[in-house]
Amino acid sequence: MPRQSKTYIKILEAALPLFAAYGYKGVAMRDIASAVGITAAALYNHFPNKEQLHLKALEYAFAQKVENLSTSLAETGSAKERLSRFILFWIESFGDNVILRSLLQREMADADPIRMKLLVEHVFQPMFNDVEVFIRQSANGLNPHLLFVSIIGLVMYHFEMSPLRKLIKGYSPEQDEPEQVAKHITELIQHGIALQPENDG
Amino acid sequence: MPRQSKTYIKILEAALPLFAAYGYKGVAMRDIASAVGITAAALYNHFPNKEQLHLKALEYAFAQKVENLSTSLAETGSAKERLSRFILFWIESFGDNVILRSLLQREMADADPIRMKLLVEHVFQPMFNDVEVFIRQSANGLNPHLLFVSIIGLVMYHFEMSPLRKLIKGYSPEQDEPEQVAKHITELIQHGIALQPENDG
DNA sequence: GTCTATAGCCGGATAGAC
């Protein structure tokens, strides 16, 4: 395949933070162009239209992540260790990374079929494959699919809610620390909240 | 305060599903007007501009929900029952309701301070107040704020991911049933996933 | 491959008749 030019990559990398912050419709071709240092007309030498530029940018952002998957989730260590690694990987890859997290957030809201397929192929399917066996043997009776979604949601929502959570009374900044979030989630998933047992039959 | 006219309410109710589906920038004043059955110019007899219409629509959508809060979360029953009621309330109010869920999703992505404040005042703060005591006494050592976010995230993400989850291998439609999701979440929060204990000290 | 200039369209908002 033909090697991508340097400008091509520069465009993708300039576009990603803009799409993340303002959404597809909130970003003008002029905005991307000026972030790169060229004019809007020049963009059309590299992409046929805005939609394709957006799609290639998403692909560029998420395809890179796949490579790190299998290596960082190698099947070693205790169940507890592997769970911790999985959670930490999500936090570092998609939670604590404002750009990737916002892109994911906006894509799920728009729910465009083509982009959903892209995300499943590059992120969620490989991820699910890597943890399915682990999840299946660990979870006592819990459906693997549901549990997969639960763990991801547990991670992502802490970061998605960060602009809002700060406004709830009693908030303290330490709750935004990735380490605190990771610890909390790991603890919760492993043991639950231990309600006072009344009739637990 | 002056009573809102019938058309005023009709406009809000016509606008909400549009904003939910296409986002603020994805909806034109002409779109809202034609959904109501009037012209765009007529909208300006009721709202000064698009931004205010949007804000009033959000307020209308979420303010209604507050009233149901305290009644449905009355402080009766066992801890387990109250947890179940809380989870079920979120699922029925914001998860299974495509419009409210999508609105929330898009607002959190945009993170506009004024709208964040609106959501906190009308939804999250009252909700947190209602469950804080309950959460505090139940959770052994877990931070109430973090746990509050965890429970909400656990609920919401199942629904936010629904357009994407269908594409992951091994998906079955029953996983989308609100009852299944509720059961799964309640079970997970209470007991965790029960990893093989190795050194749990 | 980038520029300037511009076509063509769409969207928010206003003016003024009814």
Add this chain to the structure above:
DNA sequence: GTCTATCCGGCTATAGAC
């Protein structure tokens, strides 16, 4: 309070010179 008509700005995309 709603209409028609219209202004104006911003946007995607193209044409053509360099």
